[in-house]
Amino acid sequence: MSAEIYEEEYSIDGKEFVAIGVASTKIKAALKMLGIPSDLIRRASVIAYEAEMNVVIHGGGGIMKLEIHPDFIEIIARDEGPGIPDISKAMEEGFSTATDKIREMGFGAGMGLPNIKRNSDNMEIKSEVGKGTEVHAVIGIKRE
Amino acid sequence: MKLREVIEVLSAEILCGEKSIDGIEIQNGYASDLMSDVLAFASPYVLLLTGLTNIQIFRTAQMLDIPAIVFVRGKMPQVDLLELAKESEMPIIVTKSSMFDACGKLYANGLLPCIIPDRQGG
Numbered sequence: 001m002s003a004e005i006y007e008e009e010y011s012i013d014g015k016e017f018v019a020i021g022v023a024s025t026k027i028k029a030a031l032k033m034l035g036i037p038s039d040l041i042r043r044a045s046v047i048a049y050e051a052e053m054n055v056v057i058h059g060g061g062g063i064m065k066l067e068i069h070p071d072f073i074e075i076i077a078r079d080e081g082p083g084i085p086d087i088s089k090a091m092e093e094g095f096s097t098a099t100d101k102i103r104e105m106g107f108g109a110g111m112g113l114p115n116i117k118r119n120s121d122n123m124e125i126k127s128e129v130g131k132g133t134e135v136h137a138v139i140g141i142k143r144e
Numbered sequence: 145m146k147l148r149e150v151i152e153v154l155s156a157e158i159l160c161g162e163k164s165i166d167g168i169e170i171q172n173g174y175a176s177d178l179m180s181d182v183l184a185f186a187s188p189y190v191l192l193l194t195g196l197t198n199i200q201i202f203r204t205a206q207m208l209d210i211p212a213i214v215f216v217r218g219k220m221p222q223v224d225l226l227e228l229a230k231e232s233e234m235p236i237i238v239t240k241s242s243m244f245d246a247c248g249k250l251y252a253n254g255l256l257p258c259i260i261p262d263r264q265g266g
Contacts, residue, residue: 018224021203028207038209039188045207046183093263106196106204109180118184118263 006034006068012052014061014079017105024048027066027075034068040139043119044073047137050112051077057102058082059133072121073139080132087125091117145170145255147212147235150191153249154239156214160226161235168211168235173255175216175247179204186210187258193246199224205234212236216243 008030010023028045036044048064055062059079067074084090091113098108113135117123120137127133147168151158158165174186175193182192182204192205193214202225205213212235215221221229221236229236239246251257 018199020200021207024207025203042188042207042209049203049207050183105198105200106177106179106182106194107200109178111180111184114263115180115184 006030007065009063009065012055012062012064014056014059017056017101020053020056021049023064024052027064030066031068031073036068036073036141040073040141043139044075047075047116047119047139048077050116051075051135051137053107054112054133054135055079055081057098057108062132069141071141073141075137076134078132078134083129083131083133084125084127085129087127090125145250145253147191149253150212150214150250150255151237153253154214154237154241154246156237156239159221159236159238160230161212161233164211164233165235170211171256172258173247173250174258175243177243183208185258185260190258191250191255193243193250195219195243197221197225199228201225202228202234206232214239214246216241216246 012023013019027048031041031044055077059081062079065076089095093114094110096108096110102108116137121140122138124136147165170191172187172190174190176182177194177196186208188209192210193216195217197219215238218240
């Protein structure tokens with residue numbers, strides 16, 4: 001891969017629960033096409049999918065962005081939803097504010113943000129109540 | 145364990161992805177109705193066993209490179225899930241066995257569990 005940065009932005013509809021995962025599927029396909037190692041693709045896919053889920057169920061829609069740099073992958077998810085009042089609480093495994101509808105689908109067990117963190121080499125959340133939330137997740141690419 | 149053997153052991157019905165079946169061999173299984181936990185704990189290329197049937201089960205599997213899904217308790221996956229699975233030729237299998245029964249039979253035939261990592265606050 002050249003030193004150029006690959007960048008793509010995906011818009012996420014906040015009303016379509018069935019469409020959750022469409023953007024992540026595109027992200028996964030882009031990483032595959034660019035020859036990223038499969039273990040990194042899997043980590044990035046899980047991050048993207050968890051983040052996309054959050055953007056829909058908590059943020060009411062937003063965007064996701066994929067950036068591939070020479071030595072790292074960055075996934076950014078942004079919504080203009082209600083924001084997270086207590087980020088450290090939201091990072092606790094098992095803490096969830098998901099609705100029954102989401103739980104019936106098999107999600108909302110309070111694993112999403114910790115799982116994003118576990119799959120990232122570096123993760124940052126910026127959130128402001130009433131304004132929205134932005135998650136940055138970075139995965140390093142080690143080159144032989 | 146070959147996916148073909150899984151199907152025999154579970155007396156399961158193949159709903160789609162017949163063409164991919166003979167190329168799939170799995171070492172581990174993960175059984176859950178909680179996709180949050182599948183995303184957190186399933187190791188790569190596992191066989192997923194579940195009783196949930198919505199489209200997000202397929203997407204979860206796809207993100208984790210899960211090669212096939214077994215629906216237990218005779219649960220039929222929803223139409224939109226099946227359509228996506230057909231497109232990507234992922235085998236979708238249905239067994240009348242309960243989750244416990246299906247897991248027991250597969251374990252007895254050599255399918256291994258996933259290792260749940262130690263973590264804080266879990």
